[in-house]
Amino acid sequence: MEQMEVGGLGLRHQALLAAVRLSGGELTKTFTAEDLLVEAWNHNKVAWGLRGFEEDYPDSEKINKELNRRGSIGLLGQGLIERVGPMMYRLSVAGLHEAAQLQPADTIAREKADRELEVSVKEILEHSVFRTWLADPSKPKYFREAGHFWGIAPGTPAKTVRVRISRVDRVLKAAKDILDEKGVDSITEQRGKLLFDREDVNRCEQFQQVLKTRFMRELQMLDPEFAH
Numbered sequence: 451m452e453q454m455e456v457g458g459l460g461l462r463h464q465a466l467l468a469a470v471r472l473s474g475g476e477l478t479k480t481f482t483a484e485d486l487l488v489e490a491w492n493h494n495k496v497a498w499g500l501r502g503f504e505e506d507y508p509d510s511e512k513i514n515k516e517l518n519r520r521g522s523i524g525l526l527g528q529g530l531i532e533r534v535g536p537m538m539y540r541l542s543v544a545g546l547h548e549a550a551q552l553q554p555a556d557t558i559a560r561e562k563a564d565r566e567l568e569v570s571v572k573e574i575l576e577h578s579v580f581r582t583w584l585a586d587p588s589k590p591k592y593f594r595e596a597g598h599f600w601g602i603a604p605g606t607p608a609k610t611v612r613v614r615i616s617r618v619d620r621v622l623k624a625a626k627d628i629l630d631e632k633g634v635d636s637i638t639e640q641r642g643k644l645l646f647d648r649e650d651v652n653r654c655e656q657f658q659q660v661l662k663t664r665f666m667r668e669l670q671m672l673d674p675e676f677a678h
Contacts, residue, residue, distance in 0.1 A: 475566075477542070533610075546562070546566055600615050612675075
């Protein structure tokens with residue numbers, strides 16, 4: 451049975467919050483699995499310690515398990531933490547958003563999560579491939595254009611393909627979650643300029659689905675386990 455922390459958080463969420471503490475909520479700051487393990491262990495030695503030596507040593511198998519659980523249930527598979535190099539990781543927009551939901555009283559963390567999400571949605575809305583599709587839904591016609599949007603190309607490892615495509619899905623889901631939580635249909639900046647609205651998010655989701663369907667063959671060549 452998974453060890454629980456005060457507040458009812460399981461190991462996955464404990465590790466996610468450890469990533470937030472390590473990065474200070476900055477999405478460009480990287481850390482190692484060892485950094486993440488020690489940070490989590492320092493906050494809950496019973497949960498993260500080596501059996502029989504919990505107060506003295508952390509258990510590396512536990513952090514590796516939470517990062518790399520098969521399918522889409524690990525932190526990497528869920529896109530909450532991203533691998534940026536050999537044994538190097540960083541917090542994702544979706545991870546920051548989920549962490550903020552775990553700590554609703556932390557208004558600073560929530561504001562930072564909202565700002566980062568707004569930037570990510572804006573990047574999708576302003577991407578040249580998306581803008582071209584809005585003007586002409588028959589485009590993109592070539593996989594290299596879709597790959598440019600996702601950040602993948604022939605030869606990209608299957609896990610990376612999965613993570614980068616799911617990152618878009620998770621950003622859009624988080625955007626809808628914010629609209630629902632606030633009970634609004636649009637998000638504006640302080641001076642009243644529209645950042646995005648529900649229709650923007652819906653169009654982005656439609657675009658994402660069109661790309662997945664149109665280039666399914668190419669995606670499955672890169673990742674045989676890829677599915678809608």
